Amino acid sequence: MRKILKTNNVSAYIAAAPAWARPVLREIRKTIRAAAPQAHEKISYGMPYYSHFGRLAYFAAFKNHCSFFWIGAEDMKKFKKELAKQEFMGSTLRIPQGTKVPVGLITKIVRARMKKNEAKKKVKTCSRGHKYVGSGPCPICWPGGKR
Numbered sequence: 299m300r301k302i303l304k305t306n307n308v309s310a311y312i313a314a315a316p317a318w319a320r321p322v323l324r325e326i327r328k329t330i331r332a333a334a335p336q337a338h339e340k341i342s343y344g345m346p347y348y349s350h351f352g353r354l355a356y357f358a359a360f361k362n363h364c365s366f367f368w369i370g371a372e373d374m375k376k377f378k379k380e381l382a383k384q385e386f387m388g389s390t391l392r393i394p395q396g397t398k399v400p401v402g403l404i405t406k407i408v409r410a411r412m413k414k415n416e417a418k419k420k421v422k423t424c425s426r427g428h429k430y431v432g433s434g435p436c437p438i439c440w441p442g443g444k445r
Contacts, residue, residue, distance in 0.1 A: 306340065307341070308327065308341065311345070323346075325401065329405055330357075332405070333409050333412075334408050334412050336350055337349060337350040337354055338350070344358075345357065345358040348408075351416055352415035352419065353411070354368070354411045355368045363392045363395060366391040366404055368408075370389060370414070373410055373411070377403065377410075383400075384403065424436035
């Protein structure tokens, strides 16, 4: 793959990828954003990264494939059946050039990671659906902390 520009922008990263990889990267990005709309998107380790109360996923383009990276050995056990149909190694799902993006599997992995991160951080949800960490009222609904 040609050298990816150093950028802090996921759109620029995708635009700098090889032509064959761009639609794959866009599909992975769309899938992650749909599964985790509250996730923060940025560039980390030179590739797109998503976090929601901790790490969710990364993705990247290479010479002959794109990769979707997530962290979690327990996820490999949980999704063993779906992963058996895919090309993967460790916590990396490889999407070879010319194959379809496994949207359903990526969605399941991202949602599972979100739930795990939220449980670890003891995330609360207010009556309006805002997620927050800590005690007391929702900091979005009640910014001053007082009702």
